[in-house]
Amino acid sequence: MTEPPQTVEPTPGPDDPAAAALATGGLTRGEPPAAGAPPQTPATVRRRASVAGTVVSVLLILAIVFGSRLLRDFDSALLPYAVATVFLAFGVAYRYTVWVSAPGARRLFRKGWGSFFSAANFRNAPTALPKMIATYLGFQKFLGARSHARWAAHQLVFWGCLLAAAITFPLTWGWFTFTSSTGSGPGYEMRIWGFKVIGFDALSVLGWLMFHGLDIAAVLVIAGASYFLWRRMKDRGAITGQRFAYDLMPLICLVVISVTGLLLTFSSIFLHGGGYEFLAVLHMVSVVFTLIYIPFGKFFHIVQRPAAVGMQLFKYTSRREDESVLACRRCHEPIDTAPYVENLQGTMRDLDLGFDEWAEYCPRCKRVLRGTAYLDHVKKGFK
Template sequence: MTEPPQTAEPTPAPDSPAQGAVQAPAPQTPAAVRRRAVLAGTAVSALLILAIVLGSRLLRDFDSALLPYAVATVFLAFGVAHRYTVWVSAPGARRLFRQGWRSFFSAANFRKAPTALPKMIATYLGFQKFLGARSHARWAAHQLLFWGCVLAALITFPLTWGWFTFTSDTGDGPGYEMRIWGFKILGFDALSVLGWLMFHGLDIAAVLVIAGASYFLWRRMKDRGAITGQRFAYDLIPLIALIVISVTGLLLTFSSIFLHGGGYEFLAILHMVSVVFTLIYIPFGKFFHIVQRPAAVGMQLFKYTSRRKDEELRTCRRCHEPIDTPDYVENLRGTMKDLKLDFDEWAEYCPRCKRVLRGNAYLTHVKKGFK
């Protein structure tokens, strides 16, 4: 195949911001970022404490035995808000964040693609179809892990905060009522299928999590590519923590049913410690991508809606093949400028031409130095 005619190395294009381009954010000092992050974390923690007090009807429905879990969720709220604020303060993340919200609240985008956001939430967040392109096994394991954690969170957090209560007129069943914020939602028989599902939802979640986490742990023990770049604290501890939480949770059920409560107190303490540790670890470890992922949906929405505009795609400055929409290319250039990368004009070249130009630069400036 004949190479296209080579041109000179890329030179910066005139600054002509495209429609909808976001101006570069003003630089922020680390001290200002930390101060803003602490304020955000404190505010979110205070709001959560207020929600716990009000949601539990001034603590009337709050179970004091679950106090360590509730305290851990307050620390979790502080850590997530603190780190998210620091992350969004970075120029590239801030631009992504702003473009995502701008696309989300755009009436024009909603008129042109009213189903785009629900579809992306379902495919990108819920079913994570992008993982299926890498490996069907990894996608299946991630789905087990994801839905197991979601189910556990939907059950555990409201119970911990005193928002959900299960009461029985007789004191020991089998008839129970589920109440949310003090309002009766439904009544059920503990011996029915619905009752079994209600009382064993966490066991189901534990089985899903164990299956998914075990696959990834096995892969990190066997796959050469995963072993090469993995770190124990970052890659292995999260999986081990999830398995410990799930196993100890199942053992609590096993103890209460088959051992008549034997060893229950020890298992309860072990389970509590593992849960509290994991909740506090989330904002500062690998689990933080759970919080970051929804922000990426906004950027996907921006890309999707910009491609639906009646505009021609921006073409490569070298081979003139289509690259992407003008809005997306200008947004990428803006991000590179925010990060002080003085080669943002390279965003206007296709991947193939970038490789050719890098090769030419190497031959011109490096190779000639060897005799």
């Protein structure tokens, strides 16, 4: 790593108008944002999002029709679930389009996915992307810095939901089928798109895992979601800022889905099917509601997270390609790589914040300058 640049602009003093702007919340505007694409009206964004949602929904319907061999393998009993996934696809595409229409998210989207699919990044750092996917998306090591218990609970919910989705969606769409290979007896075949993948004995360990995968996922989800519900009822910090629809509803939905799913297995094994129809309807309603709720609630961050991985990759590759580190304009301590700081400044200009030069100060100096400016430009009015 090279030494930080030695030529540093003078430290802003009490009479610096930029410091006054920082103290008053940035009311003093800086340079206007660079000319770019004209601002998008809300109606234009909604129209584009509706088109994107419609296209994705139609593509999913076609995938269901052709993936189930023209509905030959489609189970009509699972029709409500399939319809819910179509609404889910529309909602995700709609909200994602609206999200990336905002200046800051659009820059994150371009930089993140550009780094994600960059052939140059793959050549220069071939192991960086798989490592970040495993650590940032899979094992989410950044959560461990906050709390080991929260990390463990998040892992239980994450892998439980991932396992449930990997089983439920293909079955719902008719892509996976389980058929008896002997007409009667324990022999079964699993087929994908009509092609045989594996044959197994339903009474073997593999057979038990095949037919109880959703039960395993339910146990994982219940354990993780219960911890978060307990924490939100006991932790003062969580209680203060939580909202029922945004913070508690997703956890309740996960618990209801998991419990009703386990009760279906309990009914079929121990009650000889007693109450199965009622439990099946209750389970279906909870699943359909959750799928439709996903694009408009807290679960939407699942869709946003891959873009954040791309941004982490952008930081990593820019640090490798450009070893120069931008120094704080006040204390001369290194902040971050020049490309990353320039990207942050570009986002601030896109948002028309007017004080993007403050990206060139470290967090400590920002606090010092804000306090100094407050004393000299705001509090003096009370003397």
